[in-house]
Amino acid sequence: MKEIILIVAELVNIWHDVLLDLTRVLGWDLSDKDLHFWVIGILGFIALLFVDSIFHALSKLSISAISFLFTFSMVLVFVFAVEIQQKITGRGNMEFGDAAASIFGFLVFCGVYFVIRLLWRWVQASRRKQPTS
Template sequence: MREIILTLAGIINNIHDTLIDMFGLQMTDKELHFWIIGIIGIITFFFVYVCFKIIEAMKWSITILSFIYTFTVMVVLVFAIELQQAVTNRGNMEFADAVMGLWGFLVFFMIYFVLAVIIYIIVKMVKRK
């Protein structure tokens, strides 16, 4: 996990240096964050908006959107816990731990999904009779 974070930090630093070299601007970190995160954010917003409009037309739209939101929160939570372990030296900061935590959520969600489908089918069959 440390290696991944260090690699990502190196990539970000290279992008920072490239942007400064390309545009010849000397931006502070705050100014650079303003522009880069702003641009990434608005591009992400439009992509998510289009995807969610497509999902909105589907039968299980609220369930799908709830899953996407929950999974996003779980990703942030898992990596926050891993970073906390690195800062406090309590436990090992490993990417595998993060993956297993997310895998746990996916397994429990699949159990819920299977039970929900079974109940849905039973209710449909009872209503037909």
């Protein structure tokens, strides 16, 4: 896990330096804060357009799909925050396997919930179809 974070951090640092150098060559003379404003602003906006189109399509199918995706993203952030916290404080081990187990646990519990909900709806639908005497 530590190695993955270090690789990602190095990639981000390389792109940061490339973009900062590129803006200087183009004569834009952006500060680090300006670069963060533009890059995160543009990437965030593109992500919003992508997520918005997906969520609109999903809303026609099920609000639960949107709830699942939102919760899944929160779980991802929380899981990796816990792993990073373990590394910083030295309490526990920062391991990718821990993160994977956490996410798998979330998926299993959600899967059980959705199966139970599906069975409940099936039972209710079959009751409505039965003629009353």
